[in-house]
Amino acid sequence: MTTPPPPTIAPANGRLGVLTVGLGAVASTLIAGVELVKRGQGKPIGSLSQMATIRLGKRTDHRSPLIRDFVPLATLDDIVWGAWDVFPDDAYVAASRAGVLEAGKHIEAVSDALREIRPMPAAFERKYARNLDGEHIMEGSGKRGMLNRIREDINRFREDKQVDRVVMIWCASTEIFIEPGPAHMSIEALEAAIDANDETVSPAMLYAYAALLEGVPFANGAPNLAVDAPALRQYATDHGVAISGKDFKTGQTLMKTVLAPMLKARQLGLRGWYSTNILGNRDGEVLDAPENFKTKEESKLGVLEDILEPAKNPDLYGDVFHKVTINYYPPRGDNKEGWDNIDIFGWLNYPMQIKVDFLCRDSILAAPLALDLVLFMDLAQRAGLGGIQEWLSYYYKSPQTAPGLYPEHDLFIQLTKLKNTLRWMMGEEVITHLGREYYTEI
Ligand SMILES: NC(=O)c1ccc[n+]([C@@H]2O[C@H](COP(=O)([O-])OP(=O)(O)OC[C@H]3O[C@@H](n4cnc5c(N)ncnc54)[C@H](O)[C@@H]3O)[C@@H](O)[C@H]2O)c1
Numbered sequence: 380m381t382t383p384p385p386p387t388i389a390p391a392n393g394r395l396g397v398l399t400v401g402l403g404a405v406a407s408t409l410i411a412g413v414e415l416v417k418r419g420q421g422k423p424i425g426s427l428s429q430m431a432t433i434r435l436g437k438r439t440d441h442r443s444p445l446i447r448d449f450v451p452l453a454t455l456d457d458i459v460w461g462a463w464d465v466f467p468d469d470a471y472v473a474a475s476r477a478g479v480l481e482a483g484k485h486i487e488a489v490s491d492a493l494r495e496i497r498p499m500p501a502a503f504e505r506k507y508a509r510n511l512d513g514e515h516i517m518e519g520s521g522k523r524g525m526l527n528r529i530r531e532d533i534n535r536f537r538e539d540k541q542v543d544r545v546v547m548i549w550c551a552s553t554e555i556f557i558e559p560g561p562a563h564m565s566i567e568a569l570e571a572a573i574d575a576n577d578e579t580v581s582p583a584m585l586y587a588y589a590a591l592l593e594g595v596p597f598a599n600g601a602p603n604l605a606v607d608a609p610a611l612r613q614y615a616t617d618h619g620v621a622i623s624g625k626d627f628k629t630g631q632t633l634m635k636t637v638l639a640p641m642l643k644a645r646q647l648g649l650r651g652w653y654s655t656n657i658l659g660n661r662d663g664e665v666l667d668a669p670e671n672f673k674t675k676e677e678s679k680l681g682v683l684e685d686i687l688e689p690a691k692n693p694d695l696y697g698d699v700f701h702k703v704t705i706n707y708y709p710p711r712g713d714n715k716e717g718w719d720n721i722d723i724f725g726w727l728n729y730p731m732q733i734k735v736d737f738l739c740r741d742s743i744l745a746a747p748l749a750l751d752l753v754l755f756m757d758l759a760q761r762a763g764l765g766g767i768q769e770w771l772s773y774y775y776k777s778p779q780t781a782p783g784l785y786p787e788h789d790l791f792i793q794l795t796k797l798k799n800t801l802r803w804m805m806g807e808e809v810i811t812h813l814g815r816e817y818y819t820e821i
Pocket residue numbers: 400401402403404405406463464465466477501502503504508511513549550551552553554582583600601602626627628629630660661662665740741742744745
């Protein structure tokens with residue numbers, strides 16, 4: 380297969396509006412972090428777009444610029460924030476409530492910027508997140524009213540803030556589990572379902588559809604179907620709007636997508652993988668409802684099967700017991716603890732165990748992913764790459780792929796794909812790691 384010619388990338392002129400759906404722990408940590416970095420009061424640790432280098436050409440060429448110097452990304456100074464939330468708290472209050480960042484050290488230092496970000500009333504219905512009872516909600520007539528209102532909000536934001544481009548990112552609570560059904564199969568069916576206030580059209584789908592109708596790229600940080608509904612995927616492709624999802628890959632799944640490929644690379648067998656978490660933030664509270672956890676569970680469970688491919692390797696992976704639970708435990712707040720007990724076997728079937736105890740900070744891990752996603756989604760849009768951005772799988776637990784294509788979960792394959800996409804976009808050679816040239820030229 381020949382590599383297609385690189386795209387033409389429009390320059391990142393002007394301001395980039397970033398609309399977050401949800402102004403909770405992740406969004407407020409993202410916003411406060413970027414504002415601190417802009418003022419030289421923090422480093423964007425965990426952000427590939429800001430911290431990583433990319434090798435270009437041969438290893439002997441010694442060309443490894445920072446990614447942000449290599450590709451024409453919007454700068455942090457170009458970003459202008461906007462948000463919707465079910466609660467009226469501004470970003471200062473949201474960050475203080477979330478309890479992720481230290482008030483004295485990190486919230487007060489950017490309080491002026493945070494105070495300015497007041498969320499717009501949310502498109503929300505309680506039945507999609509029962510454990511949430513905010514009242515900062517759009518007035519309007521049903522789903523059609525919400526869709527129109529979101530579109531108006533986007534356009535008002537554009538005008539008020541004088542932004543040149545907009546990206547939307549879902550950082551709101553995980554909705555209840557909705558399987559793709561008749562309402563999601565075509566735009567005509569979706570339009571009719573919106574008018575009929577069909578239950579299978581959730582607020583996340585309305586935000587996603589509104590974004591696409593306004594030509595705004597949409598990234599989905601939660602496992603909700605949202606822009607992964609077939610009708611929206613098709614619309615995004617047909618209209619050249621970038622989309623990506625689902626569910627930020629942080630914490631336990633990040634570990635899983637590093638450890639499982641290692642087992643497979645060494646052809647070690649797996650009998651069982653028991654994962655459990657305690658988490659005490661609002662996300663944990665919403666996920667305490669079984670219908671909402673089901674959405675998350677689907678997203679977390681698929682990973683092992685896709686990596687280990689049991690059908691190809693039944694001796695090693697044909698009978699794996701995989702269990703994932705999340706327990707709401709308020710004392711921990713955002714500082715999630717994730718335990719994994721992994722039962723493996725080696726040479727002649729001898730059993731072994733791996734135990735992981737990851738004392739992580741959920742939003743500290745998620746914020747840099749959200750930053751990279753908005754910058755790369757904006758880049759994709761300027762490069763004319765509409766539809767699913769599979770090269771951004773690196774950021775997601777359930778990467779969106781073309782229908783019929785299994786997702787690539789291995790973190791390092793995802794990283795290679797991401798970097799090769801950037802090389803291709805900029806007209807550099809993609810790196811295959813074959814490396815024969817170092818030996819044939821001697
Ligand atoms: N932090 C992580 O490591 C991580 C990883 C993967 C996925 N996620 C997902 O990211 C999302 C955000 O996580 P968080 O920790 O910030 O949660 P959070 O509960 O602190 O914030 C979510 C916010 O979304 C708001 N909201 C809910 N429904 C809304 C709607 N329809 N419109 C507008 N606002 C709405 C809520 O009021 C809340 O303030 C969750 O879905 C979570 O599952 C987080």
